[in-house]
Amino acid sequence: MELLCSSLEKRAEKVQKEIEVSLAGEQLRLRLHNSKQIRNRINNMFTYPCSFTAKDVVTWLIDYKEAPDRETAINIMQKFMEHNIIHHVCDQHSTFKDTKLLYRFRNDDGTLSPTTESRIMSRSKRIFEMMMTQEDSILKVREEGSKRYRRTFLGSQMLDWLMKHSLVNGRLDGETLCRGMLEQGIIQPVSGHYHFSDSNRVYQFCINFRRRRKLIEVLNETKPWLEPMQESPDSPFCLRKLGAELPQGSFVCAGDPQPEPPPLPKRPSCMVSEFYSLCSPPKAATSLPSVLKKPVTLEELLAPDAPYVRKTLSINSDAVGWGFIVRGTGPCHIQAVDPTGPAAASGAKVRQFIVTVNEIDCLDLDYRTIYNHIISGPKKLILEVLEPID
Known part of the structure; x- marks a missing residue:
């Protein structure tokens, strides 16, 4: 019986590694789509839909801190080729080369055979x-x-x-x-x-499908995906509920934890303190100060001479989420914004007050209700906000 259990465990570890590489590849695919690295490209009079240039993606991996150098970036992409996640558009090359060759994700061209x-x-x-x-x-x-x-x-x-x-x-x-x-x-x-x-x-x-994978993990033969109990079990960008234990006075994880202060962890990291998890303990949930200089009432926001300007933000979710944190009991404000995420690119800033979410009036709603409106809506999020005039 012990030998059988050991054999099953070893097999499970091997398949688990395959799954982790597959999930990392899928997250990369969505991110490359979002950054327009994947698009229809023409080469030698032929159009190759949903393809990317190897050289550009290697540079992208370095720019986004997924690889320290080009050699490591190439090794990461080669690992995806070995796992049949990407391939050369004409299948003429079995290795990933740092050139202007075109490659594709099999999930994009329908060549991924289901098993x-x-x-x-x-x-x-x-x-x-x-x-x-x-x-x-x-x-x-x-x-x-x-x-x-x-x-x-x-x-x-x-x-x-x-x-x-x-x-x-x-x-x-x-x-x-x-x-x-x-x-x-x-x-x-x-x-x-x-x-x-x-x-x-x-x-x-034992696999957290939401966890943001660092691509360099695919080169590691150990188990970097195993998460210590004291770490957050979820990527803080997800804006998706982890469970029922929402602490009183907590806030919605709509993006990476980057309040001002304390300093912000880098976006690719998936290991953050329990406080930023939606199931964090109440004691931790009250340890982070609000970014507001002082509490603001609804009457103050809507006063004719209020020092706020109304703006409309259009935020497209990427593979991780929208990239911001909501806090408050009504009116709610943006507590933190990931500088490399979709929200920041759309003009979201800390201390902006949320007026509407997809045309739903939210000024007098708490963060839980706003959270539900966001995750039940489309990936494209339309926010109306009131931004303080500094």
Whole structure:
């Protein structure tokens, strides 16, 4: 039995690495689309849709601090080629070259052949996202022995949830899916035997599908994606709810934590303090001061001589999120803006007060309600704000 468990664990680690590379590749693909690196290109009288130039992307990786030098950037892209995530547009080159050759993501040109593993990963990702956005998610922080584990659930609880949302055709089908998730290292038991059962045994999502991957991780054969308990379990750019434990007085993580002060972590980092997590403890949630110089009432904002100018911002979400933080109980203000994110590019600034979200009046709404309006809307976010006149 021990040898069997060890074999399953090693196989799960191998598949888990494949999944992490795949997720990193997908995040890169969306970012390159957002930055217009991927577009229709013409070469030798032929048009190659959704392609990118190798040399430009290598430069992009360095500019965005994803690689320290060109050699590392090339190695990152070569790793994606080896994992069949990208390929030369004519399949004439099996290596990634720092030239003006054109490459494409297989997810963009339909040449990515689905496998049993990829189907399970896709279903797992959907399940994870659904659970993380629910008001009363079954994913909880639980203690087992002397350790605490995040994103955990009970085996029987997972099957009940899958059937409730019509994601499986019965409990046996659900068990088969969960065993596949376990074999791929997507979920794991926090202790005990290495198998899935319809019981009160505690399991954990050990892959955080929302985590912002550093691309250099794909070159690391260890497990850089494993997150310590004291770190934030979610990318702070997501503006997506982690669970039901929203602390009183917290604020919506609509972007990277960059209040003024304290200093801001770099955008590519996914490891930030628990405070910036939506499930952070109340004590931490009150430790960060507001960026407002003084509290502002709704009457003060709407006064005829109020020192504010109304602006309209159009923010397109990238692969990570919108790139700002909302705080307040009404009126709400922008607490922080990621300087490299979509919000900053659209003119969002700290201390701007939110008037409308996609034409919904939000001046008297708290951050939770604004949060719900944003995540339930389209990726293109239209904000009306009142900006202080300095």
